[in-house]
Amino acid sequence: MRILLVEDDPTLSFGVARALQREGWQVDVLADGMAASAEGLIAQYDLAVLDLGLPRRDGMEVLRHWRGRGARLPVLILTARDELGDRVEGLDSGADDYLVKPFDVPELVARLRALQRRAAGRAEDRLVLGDLELDVRHRELRYRGERVHLSPREQALTELLMARAGRVVPKDHIVSTLSSWETDFSENSVEVYIHRLRKRFAELGVTIKTVRGFGYLMELTPPAADPAPAAPQD
Incomplete structure (x- = not known):
């Protein structure tokens, strides 16, 4: 499975990428919203993990851009924004799941596995x-x-x-x-x-x-x- 991780905190992105790679997944990391807007459309990814507070283009705008251009890859929003309105907006904008920081890596991995199963039409691993x-x-x-x-x-x-x-x-x-x-x-x-x-x-x-x-x-x-x-x- 190939994952696009969009996160501008270098320490967090490094830790998350290493954890996902230990699961046997291929991970590409971006820290910029403008770059993510393009990359999510031109490359084939199975999943995307998307922060919202990104430089140059907010993660919510990136998500709307992807969905508006027909990108159907499952997206998990990973953010510190924990207000109900933020979660509703993210899901209504096309996110498939929403995880608030701080989080436990095993929960992130489990949620990504669930998205992978759902996308593949499977009920179990x-x-x-x-x-x-x-x-x-x-x-x-x-x-x-x-x-x-x-x-x-x-x-x-x-x-x-x-x-x-x-x-x-x-x-x-x-x-x-x-x-x-x-x-x-x-x-x-x-x-x-x-x-x-x-x-x-x-x-x-x-x-x-x-x-x-x-x-x-x-x-x-x-x-x-x-x-x-x-x-x-x-």
């Missing part, structure tokens, strides 16, 4: 495909109860494909989601990781297909066809 089960919260993949060990990037890519099992995931979406400003993830990298996962999942009943010109599709491996009966002998 669990993805299931055949005998594969991915515990998103604890970042554990199991096959028939046995742990399948994956690298952090393999885990993130598996989650992305499992969350959309049966549907094509565009290659550029994978690149955008698994990249951040500090760590580039190229199309060549996608192909390398897809090759690795294909080999890992070949015996686990799951197939990753390449849909040329579009992206990749994860699905259950079709059962092997029964051999044709032998022709009767005269």
Whole structure:
């Protein structure tokens, strides 16, 4: 998951970014409202965490700008403004959640997970495909109860494909989601990781297909066809 964090307090933004990165998420940080207005429209993010008291453009204006231009990414407002009127205005302006400072990081992470589940149409932090089960919260993949060990990037890519099992995931979406400003993830990298996962999942009943010109599709491996009966002998 790729998150845009817009916060002008450097100490707070550093701490929050580190906490989210420990969850396995890619985090890009901005401290300026004008820059956030543009970035939220031109880059593909799964979620945004938005402060309101920003330089050059207030966070509420940033949110209205995003919504007015059709940006549908879930937004959690993170602010010291705790008046009822502020919360109502934020939610009415298009925010999906509102958290007042000071806050506990575990609560922030839990709220972001809830937004992620809601956006993906899931009710819980669990993805299931055949005998594969991915515990998103604890970042554990199991096959028939046995742990399948994956690298952090393999885990993130598996989650992305499992969350959309049966549907094509565009290659550029994978690149955008698994990249951040500090760590580039190229199309060549996608192909390398897809090759690795294909080999890992070949015996686990799951197939990753390449849909040329579009992206990749994860699905259950079709059962092997029964051999044709032998022709009767005269």
